[in-house]
Amino acid sequence: MKKFAFAAITLLYLSGCATSPHFNRAALEEASAQPGHPKEYTRADSVKEIDALKPQAELPLRxxxxxxxxxxxxxxxxxxxIESWKxxxxQNGLVSELFVAPESTRKHCYQYDNCQLEEQRMEAARFQADAWLAFDINSSEEEYANPLSILNITLVGMWVVPAHHTSSDIRLEGSLVDVRNGYLYAFxxxxxxxxxxxxFMYSERYxxxxxxxxxxxxxxxxxLRQETSASAAPAL
Structure with missing residues (x-):
């Protein structure tokens, strides 16, 4: 078995009290800032600063x-x-706009350093966004030949016989993060x-x-559809 682990995003902005392990509509409404709340722009670098973070965005979000x-x-x-989620x-009052980043916004930071979240935060600010959805993608892949692969010694076998198996398992994690201060709303x-x-000639693990x-x-x-469509009334 071949395994290809892709580097995970380190969540530098985690804040504790209201973060939800779900994109629950009621929880997001409770966590969002109140209308007229003065906006604060901060970067938390210590546990104390992270614990003091408060949501800055109001629903609906950009x-x-x-x-x-x-x-x-x-x-x-x-x-x-992704655009089909909009x-x-x-309709559920959670977003006013949804933007998918153009590939041209990808920086060298994505490949070489542990600064992905800060780079994404800057990108989101350029789009006048209130929050961004940070994704972490990990995969496990397998590739092997079955007994029919012996027919690969023939030209016809290489092109016709289904002798090569590939499989892939993906874990995708998404975190909703505040642009102004890195507050984590939900994941x-x-x-x-x-x-x-x-x-063989058509086998492609990618x-x-x-x-x-x-x-x-x-x-x-x-x-997302199921959780954000839930009633806004908090559970008793």
Missing amino acids: LYVPQPANDNPWSQEEIEE PFLK ARAFGKASQTRP ETRRLARLDALKNFGER
Whole structure:
């Protein structure tokens, strides 16, 4: 088995009291800033400063979705999936706008340093966003040949016989973070998988991984749909 672990985003901005492990509508309403609340722009570098963070954004949010850190850029299908979330998020009063970052905003920081969140925060500010959705993507991949692969010694076998198996499992985690001070509102995770058995000449693990990542993103979107569509009334 071949495993390819992609570097995780280190959440430097975690704040404690109101952070939710769900994108629950009622919890987000409770955590958002009150209308007219004076805005504060801070960068918390200690536990004490992080603990003192308060939400700065008001609903509905101008939401920014950056390109993935330490992973391939969003594909056209993935961008279309993310943009498909806007209608129900807008209908539920959680966002007024949703922007998917252009690939041109990706910096060298994404590849070489542990500064992805700060870079994404700056990007989101340039788009006048209130919050951004930071994604962390990890994958596990497997590739092997089945007994039919012996037919690869023939030209026809290489092109016709389904002798090579690839599979990919993706874990996708998304965190909703305040642009002004890094307050963490909510986080959630979703999983995706894909597998293919194809002839040697068509076997491509990167394509399998792409399908698994798209599956995870769709599952994440469905979770958003379910949780943000829940009643705004707090549970008793």
